[in-house]
Amino acid sequence: MAKDTTGRMRVTVKSGGRMKLSSKLWLERQLNDPYVAQAKRDGYRSRAAYKLTEIDDKFRLLKPGMAVVDLGAAPGGWSQVAAKKVGAADGRGKVVAIDLLEMGEVPGVTFAQLDFLDPSAPDRLRAMLGGGADLVMSDMAANTTGHRKTDQLRIVGLVETAAMFAAEVLKPGGAFLAKVFQSGADASLMAELKRDYASVKHVKPAASRKDSSERYLLATGFRGGAARNEAAAGEPG
Ligand SMILES: C[S@@+](CC[C@H](N)C(=O)[O-])C[C@H]1O[C@@H](n2cnc3c(N)ncnc32)[C@H](O)[C@@H]1O
Numbered sequence: 001m002a003k004d005t006t007g008r009m010r011v012t013v014k015s016g017g018r019m020k021l022s023s024k025l026w027l028e029r030q031l032n033d034p035y036v037a038q039a040k041r042d043g044y045r046s047r048a049a050y051k052l053t054e055i056d057d058k059f060r061l062l063k064p065g066m067a068v069v070d071l072g073a074a075p076g077g078w079s080q081v082a083a084k085k086v087g088a089a090d091g092r093g094k095v096v097a098i099d100l101l102e103m104g105e106v107p108g109v110t111f112a113q114l115d116f117l118d119p120s121a122p123d124r125l126r127a128m129l130g131g132g133a134d135l136v137m138s139d140m141a142a143n144t145t146g147h148r149k150t151d152q153l154r155i156v157g158l159v160e161t162a163a164m165f166a167a168e169v170l171k172p173g174g175a176f177l178a179k180v181f182q183s184g185a186d187a188s189l190m191a192e193l194k195r196d197y198a199s200v201k202h203v204k205p206a207a208s209r210k211d212s213s214e215r216y217l218l219a220t221g222f223r224g225g226a227a228r229n230e231a232a233a234g235e236p237g
Pocket of ligand 1: 140
């Protein structure tokens, strides 16, 4: 075991050549990641739980009694954090979650294994919600193809579809949080969000790996119904 640049002990994996280099590097990163160790200690399904916790500590998004939608929820770290903060397990708040993959049960969370891009997804989610939402959050990440332009289009497509869905289900004053990558949201989506929400910003929590281009778009103060339509009507055609 050697020390890293911060003086912490660093684990190296000796695979004797039986492991692919990418697998060895992934395993070393997991073993040396303080958030992975912390998640294990705190009983969270993923280190991603700390990204939401940090964003929530700073912007106070989650409150008891709220209704939350978690898009791309597996393995469930964000759902766990949201369920705890809104009081979903004791019936005060509500968390509905979907993912392409299966997800083990999280107390208080209503889950469906579903592709968000499937045309039936918005109606299924609305039925699960049974009313408006206070927060729509998406940590969805499309599988990469290695072709930069295609990957970028897929990411933008997911964020735009999530934003459209959020605008349909959010209550006035609600918030939208979504994973974007380096490029952030594109200009037309930013313009729409700025029209629809009181505040729009990009955030990079400390738990988001420094070497990753991942960041989050946070839009708060959804103008909702009438106010939103008035703002749109005032815009030049
Ligand atoms: C980074 S993980 C989410 C981690 C999660 N927030 C947590 O705290 O455990 C991204 C997830 O998005 C899901 N995903 C990607 N595209 C999706 C889609 N079209 N519909 C539903 N889920 C999707 C993936 O299956 C993956 O589980």
